[in-house]
Amino acid sequence: MKDLQNLTDEQLAAKALENVDFFGFLIERFESKLKNFVLRISNFSPEIAEEILQETFLKAWKNLQDFDPKQKFSTWIFTIARRETISNFRKFSSRGEDKKVELDESLFENLGDKISLESDLDLKLEARNVQRVLQLLPVKFREILILFFLEEKSHREISDILQIPTGSVGARISRAKKQFATKWQENFSRKK
Amino acid sequence: MSKLAKNILAKIKKEKIFPRAKWLFMLKNLSLHLAFVLAILLGAVGFAVILTAISSSDFDFFQRKIPVLFKLLPAFWILFLVTFLAFAIFNFRKTKGGHRVNFFVLLLGNFAASIFVGSLIFASFGPGRIGNLENHFAKRMHMKGLHEREISRWQNPENGFLAGKILRVENERIFVLQDFSKQVWQVDFARAKKMHFVKVTPNEKVKMRGEKNSENSFTAAMLAPLGPPPNHRPPWIEF
Numbered sequence: 210m211k212d213l214q215n216l217t218d219e220q221l222a223a224k225a226l227e228n229v230d231f232f233g234f235l236i237e238r239f240e241s242k243l244k245n246f247v248l249r250i251s252n253f254s255p256e257i258a259e260e261i262l263q264e265t266f267l268k269a270w271k272n273l274q275d276f277d278p279k280q281k282f283s284t285w286i287f288t289i290a291r292r293e294t295i296s297n298f299r300k301f302s303s304r305g306e307d308k309k310v311e312l313d314e315s316l317f318e319n320l321g322d323k324i325s326l327e328s329d330l331d332l333k334l335e336a337r338n339v340q341r342v343l344q345l346l347p348v349k350f351r352e353i354l355i356l357f358f359l360e361e362k363s364h365r366e367i368s369d370i371l372q373i374p375t376g377s378v379g380a381r382i383s384r385a386k387k388q389f390a391t392k393w394q395e396n397f398s399r400k401k
Numbered sequence: 402m403s404k405l406a407k408n409i410l411a412k413i414k415k416e417k418i419f420p421r422a423k424w425l426f427m428l429k430n431l432s433l434h435l436a437f438v439l440a441i442l443l444g445a446v447g448f449a450v451i452l453t454a455i456s457s458s459d460f461d462f463f464q465r466k467i468p469v470l471f472k473l474l475p476a477f478w479i480l481f482l483v484t485f486l487a488f489a490i491f492n493f494r495k496t497k498g499g500h501r502v503n504f505f506v507l508l509l510g511n512f513a514a515s516i517f518v519g520s521l522i523f524a525s526f527g528p529g530r531i532g533n534l535e536n537h538f539a540k541r542m543h544m545k546g547l548h549e550r551e552i553s554r555w556q557n558p559e560n561g562f563l564a565g566k567i568l569r570v571e572n573e574r575i576f577v578l579q580d581f582s583k584q585v586w587q588v589d590f591a592r593a594k595k596m597h598f599v600k601v602t603p604n605e606k607v608k609m610r611g612e613k614n615s616e617n618s619f620t621a622a623m624l625a626p627l628g629p630p631p632n633h634r635p636p637w638i639e640f
Binding site: 236240267275365372374377 | 402403405407408409410412419421423426502503504
């Protein structure tokens with residue numbers, strides 16, 4: 210068990226091809242990270258997020274031979290999770306199951322710091338507001354803010370996850386931040 | 402192990418789900434790369450035909466060259482080039498890491514590759530052979546090829562354009578020509594500027610700019626071979 214902890218994700222992925230049980234350890238490593246990611250970009254209910262997660266891991270298993278060890282496993286699995294979430298948007302939004310807003314405190318702690326929002330207000334309230342503002346943004350801005358500020362992915366990793374040119378990542382983050390600030394002003398500044 | 406991990410592993414084992422074979426992914430990636438290369442090559446063929454059209458566009462016969470260029474450019478082959486450029490970009494984007502490249506860099510790179518390979522094709526085969534192939538293709542597609550377009554451009558004696566086959570050479574001033582509507586003309590070429598190594602000999606196909614004197618008499622001011630001869634070199638290496 211201790212040995213397993215020392216193995217990198219990429220090494221575990223290689224071992225999973227020899228023994229499927231190693232794939233279980235990979236699932237454990239990424240389960241909560243991916244669930245948070247799916248919930249943040251989609252705002253689906255936890256049950257739906259779990260369905261998406263299951264589909265994500267099954268797809269990852271089927272395509273494990275396509276994983277390039279030069280790449281980070283986390284980037285690869287985030288790419289699949291994101292694709293699964295996006296493809297489920299239409300399906301679940303038509304059932305009206307994408308409207309639940311979950312409280313996500315870490316959201317405010319990270320995002321708030323980095324975009325210099327005032328932090329002397331009640332964190333829980335602000336976290337909820339940040340989540341609401343994120344939900345007002347188009348998916349392409351929401352997901353990039355989440356990946357950069359919350360998942361702390363590099364530009365290269367974001368480029369791989371979102372399948373966009375590396376050079377466009379910075380510009381999109383900057384546009385997303387501006388949109389976030391505008392929406393924040395519109396929705397919360399007047400109420401303070 | 403977490404509940405989710407246990408469930409997934411159970412499903413994998415129960416339904417005997419195996420990872421897809423590596424060769425399948427390699428084949429997919431290889432076919433994307435091949436499709437990309439093929440698209441570049443086809444785009445290059447399109448560019449070579451455009452060069453052929455430009456090289457036989459008779460600029461020397463016109464004073465206002467830019468409007469003529471736009472008139473003479475073959476729309477089909479431009480569309481052909483653009484389509485395969487788009488197809489090449491689409492395929493490149495689907496390859497591993499292809500998304501990382503900026504769209505404009507990709508567009509310019511692909512365009513440059515098509516221009517380079519197209520110029521090589523043009524220089525190696527020459528406009529004569531490319532023109533013949535294009536003609537063959539155009540016939541099969543039931544559309545007007547470069548050669549047919551050239552003929553219809555030059556079958557206009559009222560406006561000073563005439564083309565056809567030399568039937569015989571009467572003397573140093575006059576030859577007899579049959580145009581593409583089978584009409585026979587007496588052509589005075591004494592003061593004509595001879596261009597592109599035109600030969601005034603029987604059976605030679607020629608085009609000329611000049612003036613219609615009467616129903617079957619024409620005075621040529623400029624005279625050139627019709628269509629590029631097979632050994633015609635590209636314009637930039639022609640002396």
